[in-house]
Amino acid sequence: MNKIFYRLVFVISCLMCNTILFAQDNKPDMADLMRSNGKIYVVVAVCLTILIGLFIYVFLLDRKIKKLENNRD
Amino acid sequence: MDIPRLFILNETIRNLYFHVCMWFGMMILFGTSFVYSIKYLRGFNLRNDIFAYNYAAVGSFFGILGYATGTIWANYTWVTDQSQSLGSILKEPKLIGAAIALLIYGAYFVLRGSFTDMDKKARISAVYNIFAFAMLFPSIWIIPRLVGSLHPGAPGSESGNPALNFKDIDSRLRMVFYPAVIGWTLLGVWITTLKIRVQLLKDKTLINE
Helix, strand or coil: CHHHHHHHHHHHHHHHHHHHHHHHHCCCCCCHHHHCHHHHHHHHHHHHHHHHHHHHHHHHHHHHHHHHHHHHC | CCCCCCCCCHHHHHHHHCHHHHHHHHHHHHHHHHHHHHHHHHHCCHHHHHHHHHHHHHHHHHHHHHHHHHHHHHHHHCCCCCCCCHHHHHCCHHHHHHHHHHHHHHHHHHHHHCCCCHHHHHHHHHHHHHHHHHHHHHHHHHHHHHHCCCCCCCCCCCCCCCCCCCCCCCHHHHHHHHHHHHHHHHHHHHHHHHHHHHHHHHCHHHHCC
């Protein structure tokens, strides 16, 4: 009984080692979305960063102008 | 629009139209600011000081945008290679140089803010602005090229990126890149003129004295 149990554990651990080795074969690729489709989403992220940044800047400028307009009245 | 097919970079070479244009725009805006600072020191006209200040402000903003987009781009192209970890990116001379250049311009705004006297503020900040523009060249153009970096355009980087190497930038990229530089710069100049007009309206009473 004991012998069979140990053999079973051995076989299972061998199998698990195999799956681990298999997993190492196709190497881990993190941040899958950003690296998919030839990393095109990096371009999207860069583009959005610039657009959002510019919008915030222009919005702050708009608020400044509004304040100036209110002071003149 | 077709682009050259490159390893590692893949489609991210399109960032050339955004990230690189930010730095080009920044250089042009800082250059304009530098010219207005010299003009201020020649005639002590406060109008020129306002021009210099606003060009420097929008230039720094473009610099910050360039830095932010650079971090995103580097995160997905520089870390990929086995030998390049986050540690090697933190040692990157181009990043440190750009950070120093932006901090020097940050000090320009601190300096301006710390004066209460209008003329003194304008005069000292104009002199400092000339120094800051002079510091821009060693910190972002010369030193990264001397010591070698991951950033394209430096010796030692053989990632095949044609971005800043004008000898082998692809003609297909060039067709979009140059108009993009002009476009982003004009956008920066437009925002600057808006800021200048607001400032001039505010200071109308002071300047007409």
